[in-house]
Amino acid sequence: MKPAAFTYHRAYDVNDTIAQLAELGQDAKILAGGQSLVAMMNFRLARPSALVDITRIAGLDYLERDAHGLRIGALTRHRTVETTKVDGFRVLARAARWIGHYPIRCRGTFGGSIAHGDSTAEWCVLAVLLEAQVVLQGPRGRREVPATEFFHGFFMTAAQPDEMIVEVRFPKPAPHAALTEFSQRQGDFAIVAASARLDLAEDEVRTSRIVLGGVGQQPVVVDADLAGQPANEETWRAAGETAAAQVDPPSDGHGSSAYRKKLTAALVARALAEAAA
Numbered sequence: 702m703k704p705a706a707f708t709y710h711r712a713y714d715v716n717d718t719i720a721q722l723a724e725l726g727q728d729a730k731i732l733a734g735g736q737s738l739v740a741m742m743n744f745r746l747a748r749p750s751a752l753v754d755i756t757r758i759a760g761l762d763y764l765e766r767d768a769h770g771l772r773i774g775a776l777t778r779h780r781t782v783e784t785t786k787v788d789g790f791r792v793l794a795r796a797a798r799w800i801g802h803y804p805i806r807c808r809g810t811f812g813g814s815i816a817h818g819d820s821t822a823e824w825c826v827l828a829v830l831l832e833a834q835v836v837l838q839g840p841r842g843r844r845e846v847p848a849t850e851f852f853h854g855f856f857m858t859a860a861q862p863d864e865m866i867v868e869v870r871f872p873k874p875a876p877h878a879a880l881t882e883f884s885q886r887q888g889d890f891a892i893v894a895a896s897a898r899l900d901l902a903e904d905e906v907r908t909s910r911i912v913l914g915g916v917g918q919q920p921v922v923v924d925a926d927l928a929g930q931p932a933n934e935e936t937w938r939a940a941g942e943t944a945a946a947q948v949d950p951p952s953d954g955h956g957s958s959a960y961r962k963k964l965t966a967a968l969v970a971r972a973l974a975e976a977a978a
Contacts, residue, residue: 704742708751718755718865719839725751727862732756733776736801736809737817761812761867766790770872775812775865782811789874792831796823796880796896802888812866815851818858818919821891824869825852826914827880829922830896833871839864852919877901879975882914883964885955891915892955895944895968897976899932906930911940911969916950916961923947923969932977934970941970 710725712718722729730738730749733756741747755761761776764785771790773782783797783806800806800814800823814824815835828835828848835846837860848869851859860866877899882891894914900907911923923944930936950961 702743702745704739705745705748707742707749709754710751711754711757713757715758715761715838715865715867718753718758719863721753722865723840723863725753729753729862731813731816731865733813733816734778734809735813736805737813737819755865770870770874773811773869773871775810775867775869777811779806779809779811779814789876790831790871792875792878792880792896793827793871796827799823799880799882799891799894805888811869815848815869816858816860816866818852818854818856819890820852820855820917820919820921821882821894821915823880823882823891823894823914826894826896826912826920827878828869828871829920830878830880830898830910830912831871831875832873833869835859835866836868836870837861837864838867843867845870849922854918857918877976879972879978881968881972881975883968893950893961893964893968895965895972897969897972899927899973899976901932901977904932906932906936909940909973911944911972913944913948913965913969916948916965921948934974937970937973937977938966940973941966941968944969 728750732752732754761774763774765772786794833848835851880896882894896912898910906927909927913921925943945962945966952958
C-alpha cells in the first residue's frame with residue numbers, strides 16, 4: 702500500500718522544526734529515520750497531514766558520557782549505539798542488536814523510537830528500566846519528562862504536537878543490566894521483551910528492577926523486590942513466575958495472552974541471569 706497524501710517540509714534546526722510544527726498543526730509529524738512512521742503510513746495506520754524532515758539538523762547525533770550519566774541525541778542512529786560501548790551502559794549496545802536488521806539500525810534513530818512509543822521497542826523498555834529523562838523542546842522552552850511518565854499507551858506519549866525530542870538522558874550507570882526478547886523471526890517485533898537491572902553485593906541482590914514490553918499498552922514495571930535474596934537460578938525463576946502472574950497481556954495474531962505469560966516467565970528469568978553474569 703501507499704500512504705495517504707501529505708505535504709513534505711524540511712527543517713534545518715530545532716527552532717525551525719518547532720515553528721513548522723506550530724504552523725502545520727497537530728496532524729503534522731516529524732520524520733527522522735522513518736523506520737517506524739513510514740511503515741505505518743504505508744499501511745495507512747498513520748495519516749499525518751504533513752511531515753517535517755529533521756534529518757539535516759546538525760548537533761543532534763551524539764552519545765556522550767558526563768558527570769551526570771549518559772546523553773544520547775535524538776538523531777543518533779541505532780547502529781551508533783550498537784557500536785559505542787560505554788562503561789556502565791553496555792546494556793544499550795547489547796540491546797541494539799535486537800533492533801530489526803542491519804539497514805534498519807543504520808537508518809533508525811534513538812529519539813524516533815522513543816517518540817514512536819511502541820511498548821515492545823527496545824529503547825522504550827530500557828528508558829523505563831534505567832529511569833531515563835526525555836528532553837523535549839517546544840515553543841514554551843525545554844522540559845524533561847521521566848521515561849516512567851512519558852509513555853501513555855499504544856503509540857501515545859507525553860510529547861505535545863508542537864514539541865520534539867532533542868535528547869534522552871540516562872542518569873544512573875547500570876553495569877548489571879540486560880534485555881532479552883522473543884520474536885517469530887530474527888528482526889521481527891518482539892512478542893514479549895524483558896529487561897532487568899540488578900545491584901549485587903557478592904552473591905546477594907541488593908536492589909532490582911524489572912520492566913517488560915509487549916504485555917501492555919506501554920512498558921510495564923514489575924513489582925518484584927528481590928532485595929536480600931541469593932543471586933541464583935532459583936531466585937530468577939521465581940521472579941519470572943511473579944512477573945507472569947502480575948501481567949494481563951493481550952492476545953493477537955502473534956500469540957495468546959497465556960502464551961505471552963509463559964514467555965514473560967522465561968524471559969524475565971533469562972534477563973536476570975544475564976544481568977547478574
